[in-house]
Amino acid sequence: MLKDTVHKYRPFPPVALPDRQWPNRVLTHAPRWCSVDLRDGNQALAVPMNVSQKLELFQALVKTGFKEIEVGFPSASNTEFTFNRRLIEEKRAPDDVWLQVLVQAREDLIERTVESLIGAKRVIIHMYNSTSPAQRRVVFGKSKEEIKAIAVKGARLIYDRLHRLKGTEIALQYSPESFSGTEVEFAREISEAVMDVWQPTPERKMILNLPDTVEVAMPNVYADQIEWMCRNLKNRESLVISLHTHNDRYTGVAATELGLLAGADRVEGTLFGNGERTGNLDIVTVALNLYMHGIDPHLDFSNLGELVRVYERCTGMTVPPRQPYAGELVFTAFSGSHQDAIKKGLAEWEGGGRTHWDVPYLTIDPADIGREYREVIRVNSQSGKGGVAYLLESEFGIELPKDLQREFGPIANDAVDRLGREVSGAELKGMFWQEYIERTTPWEIASFATESQNGSVRCRATLLHHGTPVTMAGEGNGPLAALVNAFIAQGQPRFEIANYSEHALSAGEAASAIAYIQIKHGSGKTIWGAGVDTNIELASVRAVLSALNRS
Ligand code: KIV
Numbered sequence: 001m002l003k004d005t006v007h008k009y010r011p012f013p014p015v016a017l018p019d020r021q022w023p024n025r026v027l028t029h030a031p032r033w034c035s036v037d038l039r040d041g042n043q044a045l046a047v048p049m050n051v052s053q054k055l056e057l058f059q060a061l062v063k064t065g066f067k068e069i070e071v072g073f074p075s076a077s078n079t080e081f082t083f084n085r086r087l088i089e090e091k092r093a094p095d096d097v098w099l100q101v102l103v104q105a106r107e108d109l110i111e112r113t114v115e116s117l118i119g120a121k122r123v124i125i126h127m128y129n130s131t132s133p134a135q136r137r138v139v140f141g142k143s144k145e146e147i148k149a150i151a152v153k154g155a156r157l158i159y160d161r162l163h164r165l166k167g168t169e170i171a172l173q174y175s176p177e178s179f180s181g182t183e184v185e186f187a188r189e190i191s192e193a194v195m196d197v198w199q200p201t202p203e204r205k206m207i208l209n210l211p212d213t214v215e216v217a218m219p220n221v222y223a224d225q226i227e228w229m230c231r232n233l234k235n236r237e238s239l240v241i242s243l244h245t246h247n248d249r250y251t252g253v254a255a256t257e258l259g260l261l262a263g264a265d266r267v268e269g270t271l272f273g274n275g276e277r278t279g280n281l282d283i284v285t286v287a288l289n290l291y292m293h294g295i296d297p298h299l300d301f302s303n304l305g306e307l308v309r310v311y312e313r314c315t316g317m318t319v320p321p322r323q324p325y326a327g328e329l330v331f332t333a334f335s336g337s338h339q340d341a342i343k344k345g346l347a348e349w350e351g352g353g354r355t356h357w358d359v360p361y362l363t364i365d366p367a368d369i370g371r372e373y374r375e376v377i378r379v380n381s382q383s384g385k386g387g388v389a390y391l392l393e394s395e396f397g398i399e400l401p402k403d404l405q406r407e408f409g410p411i412a413n414d415a416v417d418r419l420g421r422e423v424s425g426a427e428l429k430g431m432f433w434q435e436y437i438e439r440t441t442p443w444e445i446a447s448f449a450t451e452s453q454n455g456s457v458r459c460r461a462t463l464l465h466h467g468t469p470v471t472m473a474g475e476g477n478g479p480l481a482a483l484v485n486a487f488i489a490q491g492q493p494r495f496e497i498a499n500y501s502e503h504a505l506s507a508g509e510a511a512s513a514i515a516y517i518q519i520k521h522g523s524g525k526t527i528w529g530a531g532v533d534t535n536i537e538l539a540s541v542r543a544v545l546s547a548l549n550r551s
């Protein structure tokens with residue numbers, strides 16, 4: 001890289017707007033959305049979608065709730081033309097969905113575009129030409145006047161052909177392409193020249209799309225450009241101001257959100273930000289950002305996972321694991337402290353303790369977009385006891401007492417660290433079983449029976465000690481006390497029961513109950529054991545033996 005970058009690159013000139021209003025505004029409602037997946041998204045694919053892939057994605061966009069869909073560039077290829085014809089002839093678009101088509105300001109292309117639309121219910125004809133100084137100089141070698149003449153001529157060519165679309169409701173859209181790199185005064189001049197031809201009214205508005213074709217500045221600059229246009233264009237009330245951001249500086253979402261504050265009415269973008277270079281605006285993110293603030297986005301992402309699958313199948317692109325809202329890992333916590341906070345937050349929410357969502361680390365309830373809570377907490381070597389306990393409980397109904405969580409957490413953590421990878425709930429259960437339930441040396445149960453008399457319980461147990469049968473008997477105020485006394489009577493070192501709990505296991509488990517017992521040795525040392533059996537009394541005997549075996 002250059003040391004003296006200033007000699008090669010220059011700062012972006014700010015817009016003179018000292019009384020800008022957008023920083024003091026807040027968003028209160030969703031904009032009109034237009035998906036450009038089938039056009040801008042498609043044209044950026046190494047292998048563009050075929051007709052059946054475009055049809056599948058189109059249906060998914062309709063199902064999501066898009067009412068304006070740019071379906072292609074019908075004059076660009078046969079596939080594009082055929083796709084349009086199939087949509088129209090097979091009546092695939094619901095009556096309230098506008099089919100938008102893109103066309104350059106050229107007569108032959110406009111002719112073919114109009115032809116592709118015959119018989120449609122509702123269409124938006126979107127004409128563009130590029131307006132920035134670099135495009136004027138490098139690509140066209142034309143002056144501002146000549147560039148304006150191209151736009152005016154194209155607008156006229158379209159206008160003169162509208163009578164051919166009888167029975168079709170038509171809206172017209174103009175984009176000064178590379179708007180954000182264009183002087184605002186010239187962007188206004190050329191847009192107003194197109195307006196002069198199309199003569200929009202408040203009842204029959206024209207869409208003026210102001211693209212951030214290449215992100216060349218910070219999002220606040222785009223917002224200034226949009227506010228400047230909204231304030232300086234004539235007949236603002238006859239215009240729908242539309243945003244179309246790309247993501248070259250990774251701030252396409254921010255630019256759109258600030259552009260909405262600056263007065264825009266409509267947003268173009270794609271699912272998950274597919275599009276030229278670093279992509280188009282990700283509409284899913286902007287819509288769910290609104291949702292997160294209690295604003296209905298009028299798009300339905302209740303099954304976002306399914307939408308990801310359709311998108312990946314049709315475009316051949318993949319949604320990265322960190323993609324906002326849609327990525328595999330975006331609702332997942334591996335770190336112990338995050339898991340702990342999420343676990344407590346979810347418990348508070350599920351307990352009905354709050355009216356509004358306020359769970360640490362989770363911006364929205366994953367369940368609202370079809371994500372499962374089980375994805376939220378996953379365990380690797382960064383995780384703590386909370387995550388381990390959460391998985392055991394949520395997947396197997398194993399409710400470890402807090403103090404046992406503190407004992408088993410580090411044991412599991414060491415094992416996971418040795419594995420050097422993420423572990424599943426089933427693997428954690430396996431670790432717990434190996435550490436506690438399957439401990440049969442030196443003590444193992446052969447038989448255990450109790451009888452009660454005058455509030456006292458007598459037990460008779462046959463246990464195996466390293467495989468050798470040992471019979472013992474004892475008495476106490478319950479079966480466990482009787483067992484402890486039997487051990488003492490048999491000459492074993494003293495211990496007492498410090499903690500006890502049990503619960504039924506979930507229906508899927510073969511055994512019906514699990515008991516957790518913490519014993520305290522004469523030395524003061526405490527240790528946990530756990531036992532599983534269909535009989536709760538035997539489960540607790542097994543838990544005592546497990547604790548002794550682990551001592
Ligand atoms: O990025 C862009 O400027 C475009 C236009 C055609 C609207 O895609």
Ligand code: ZN
Binds near residue numbers: 040
């Ligand atoms: Zn674009």
